[in-house]
Amino acid sequence: MATQKRFIAGAICPRCAEMDRIRSWEQNGIRYRECVSCDFFEQLPIEEETPPELETRISQSREEPTSQSDDLQTVRILDPGQRH
Template identity: 70%
Template sequence: MAVQKRFIAGAICPRCAEMDRIRAWEQNGIRYRDCVSCDFFEQSPIEDDARSELETRVNREREEQRRNAIATVRILDPGSR
């Protein structure tokens, strides 16, 4: 039975930093990823995969928004006890 390899939309290769070049597939309880632009290859057990999310445009933008978020500062009057 042939394994279906699927491209991950928005994923960025950790080695060559190209976007939309990462393929992923599962076989025998192991998840595989590779890049079609360079020689990046990674494998990991499926149960460990829940803690490592692939970097995509979406989660990169969310992280940038979180860092750039404006925090409200509340000034307290020391004499109002």
């Protein structure tokens, strides 16, 4: 029986930085991951507590926008039927 290789949705290759190119499979107690775009390949024993997480669109770090109170302005909604 052939081992089924599955793509990891949103995973970014640590070598070529291409998204959705990593596929994973398990065989003989070892987890394999490879990139179909470059020569990245790794194998991890399944007994590990937590395998290193691959960076995805969701897990990749993003810089939080800095808010500056000087740039904030209050918006006032006007009612066209009401006169001031």
